[in-house]
Amino acid sequence: MSLTSCLLPFSQSATAPLTSTCSCHLSASFSTFPVSSRNYYSYLRNESLVLNGGGSNLWRRFYGSAADLRSEETILETDLVTGSHKAGDSPYVSKQFLDGLSDVPRGASLCIAVVGATGELARGKIFPALFALYYSGYLPEDVGIFGYSRKNLTDEDLRSIIASTLTCRVDHQENCGDKMDAFLSRTYYINGGYDNRDGMSRLDKRMKQIEGVSKANRIFYLSVPQEALVDVACNIGDKAQAPQGWTRIIVEKPFGFNSYSSHQLTKSLLSKFEERQIYRIDHMLGRNLIENLTVLRFSNLVFEPLWNRTYIRNVQVIVSESVAQTAKYSDGYGIIRDIFHSHILQTIALLTMEPPISLDGEDIRNEKVKVLRSTRRLDPADAILGQYKSRSGDKNEAILNSVGPTYCAAALYIDNARWDGVPFLVRVGTGLIKHRVEIHVQFRHVPGNIYRDNIGVNIDLGTNELILRDEPDEAILVKINNKVPGLGLQLDASELNLLYKDRHVLVFLNFAPTQVPDSYEHLIHDVIDGDNHLFMRSDEVAAAWNILSPVLDEIDKHHTAPELYEFGGRGPVGAYYLWAKHGVPWADE
Numbered sequence: 001m002s003l004t005s006c007l008l009p010f011s012q013s014a015t016a017p018l019t020s021t022c023s024c025h026l027s028a029s030f031s032t033f034p035v036s037s038r039n040y041y042s043y044l045r046n047e048s049l050v051l052n053g054g055g056s057n058l059w060r061r062f063y064g065s066a067a068d069l070r071s072e073e074t075i076l077e078t079d080l081v082t083g084s085h086k087a088g089d090s091p092y093v094s095k096q097f098l099d100g101l102s103d104v105p106r107g108a109s110l111c112i113a114v115v116g117a118t119g120e121l122a123r124g125k126i127f128p129a130l131f132a133l134y135y136s137g138y139l140p141e142d143v144g145i146f147g148y149s150r151k152n153l154t155d156e157d158l159r160s161i162i163a164s165t166l167t168c169r170v171d172h173q174e175n176c177g178d179k180m181d182a183f184l185s186r187t188y189y190i191n192g193g194y195d196n197r198d199g200m201s202r203l204d205k206r207m208k209q210i211e212g213v214s215k216a217n218r219i220f221y222l223s224v225p226q227e228a229l230v231d232v233a234c235n236i237g238d239k240a241q242a243p244q245g246w247t248r249i250i251v252e253k254p255f256g257f258n259s260y261s262s263h264q265l266t267k268s269l270l271s272k273f274e275e276r277q278i279y280r281i282d283h284m285l286g287r288n289l290i291e292n293l294t295v296l297r298f299s300n301l302v303f304e305p306l307w308n309r310t311y312i313r314n315v316q317v318i319v320s321e322s323v324a325q326t327a328k329y330s331d332g333y334g335i336i337r338d339i340f341h342s343h344i345l346q347t348i349a350l351l352t353m354e355p356p357i358s359l360d361g362e363d364i365r366n367e368k369v370k371v372l373r374s375t376r377r378l379d380p381a382d383a384i385l386g387q388y389k390s391r392s393g394d395k396n397e398a399i400l401n402s403v404g405p406t407y408c409a410a411a412l413y414i415d416n417a418r419w420d421g422v423p424f425l426v427r428v429g430t431g432l433i434k435h436r437v438e439i440h441v442q443f444r445h446v447p448g449n450i451y452r453d454n455i456g457v458n459i460d461l462g463t464n465e466l467i468l469r470d471e472p473d474e475a476i477l478v479k480i481n482n483k484v485p486g487l488g489l490q491l492d493a494s495e496l497n498l499l500y501k502d503r504h505v506l507v508f509l510n511f512a513p514t515q516v517p518d519s520y521e522h523l524i525h526d527v528i529d530g531d532n533h534l535f536m537r538s539d540e541v542a543a544a545w546n547i548l549s550p551v552l553d554e555i556d557k558h559h560t561a562p563e564l565y566e567f568g569g570r571g572p573v574g575a576y577y578l579w580a581k582h583g584v585p586w587a588d589e
């Protein structure tokens, strides 16, 4: 995560990028340079030292998370912000400070193992994300990438599997082929089972060969189906944890099937790992919009004072996908377990939580869990389940009897002082007419509005609305009333429109066109950084299941039939009635 970034000339004599955890012998050709945040990280790009501020900081990039090494971090921050600088000022990092870096002990190496390396997710998302991070200098030069699975493959086999999915992004053109070769040459394959310790012992040995005797950190990405998860986690826990460095495991969603199975899974994970080692990933939370929710709320004055039941009338969270998910939901998981449990509830938590005391992951998670616990359990009467019809043959037949819901509309309430009585309407579905991911925050009417008669017949059209749009075309829009030019006094609801593709088409880094990093890239970077605020903690997972349990139990007990809808249509009609029941105007399609 990077909130700020500045480009700085870097001396030709510099010997290694700061991100290389092996060498910190830096020299700079300048004495001071501005940095715009308390937290920094840096990397070399085209002979320029780029400092980034935000959730990361320089110390973390060398040594791990705040949670892992809090005291050392504090020491470094004290060094960084010195002299006359007040909080909020742009502090200067002195040459002495940079020179001092040469005394910082040698950094740790990093091994990343992808377990389930032959799978769709590993090939399509994880390895490409790792390459993108490697290309951009976010992985140490001496990183080791491991693929692990049951298939009998060689290093070369794995390299050609990975190579077939690697691409150079538009902002990754320079030396991309060389970088790919370098990346692949650091990739190794281990063949092993998931339910025995031998394979993990061999993986551990191979990692040690690469790590040598220096401090070495490890990340294990568990990209395996649920049935293999616990075995894999336990064997890693027993046989492959880093002997002298931190170990982090990334666990893929869904996080269990219901409250009970999730609790069992959590218990198994916590029997081998500490909470801070576990990163439960939902890649949809790696979207720019999600990170922006808190930035928008807490770094602007204009929203937070209105962010409560006095001014907000309702909130609508919409995830509408035009694609089919038949294969994915054919095992009965359905959209509630797949998207509602993590993505939707985390989005609502970030939107509604109280201000955390800092950007530290635990501080943010503490606030998220409070609001999740304050969220009322979802009444089955306030949930509309849908399933798209089969696309050929009998239009009245559900795709498969066992298929879980492919659509869910729901009304949630948060029973706390800030949100009492405000409906949170959720619409999440696949096989729908439009691909659309949006959050609508509708504000209340202006009390005693003297322009009431000039707004038109429908006063609802005259309420202010904040729209946070992720897809299509990321944007932030604010609907406001304004006078139509000309004689007379006619008001018009117009949109203040921050369209990202116009505003952020060029980045400041070399003015090269850039692409927004893939969400896996974002989140794996956070794991390396030890920034866990976008990953669900065990108590958040449990609180989220608790909200959804009444509906899931009802479906399981009574085999509730979902309302059928046309593939490519607008979803079940019941959703419109639900909106009306809760007094919420339907957000435009």
Ligand SMILES: NC(=O)C1=CN([C@@H]2O[C@H](COP(=O)(O)OP(=O)(O)OC[C@H]3O[C@@H](n4cnc5c(N)ncnc54)[C@H](OP(=O)(O)O)[C@@H]3O)[C@@H](O)[C@H]2O)C=CC1
Pocket: 116, 117, 118, 119, 120, 121, 122, 149, 150, 151, 194, 222, 223, 224, 225, 226, 227, 228, 252, 253, 254
């Ligand atoms: N694919 C995606 O886009 C997304 C996936 N996920 C989650 O990520 C994880 C991995 O996804 P994906 O790659 O699609 O999964 P796959 O079904 O492709 O499985 C990954 C690998 O696990 C091994 N495997 C498959 N079935 C089993 C089994 N029953 N028992 C043990 N090992 C098995 C196979 O490796 P081998 O036989 O070589 O050992 C396979 O290549 C899953 O938990 C999924 O829910 C989450 C979000 C999106």
Ligand SMILES: O=C1O[C@H](COP(=O)(O)O)[C@@H](O)[C@H](O)[C@H]1O
Pocket: 283, 284, 321, 323, 325, 328, 338, 339, 430, 519
């Ligand atoms: O996990 C899932 O994610 C995809 C969205 O992935 P993205 O790469 O477009 O962010 C979603 O389509 C799918 O329904 C869901 O299961």
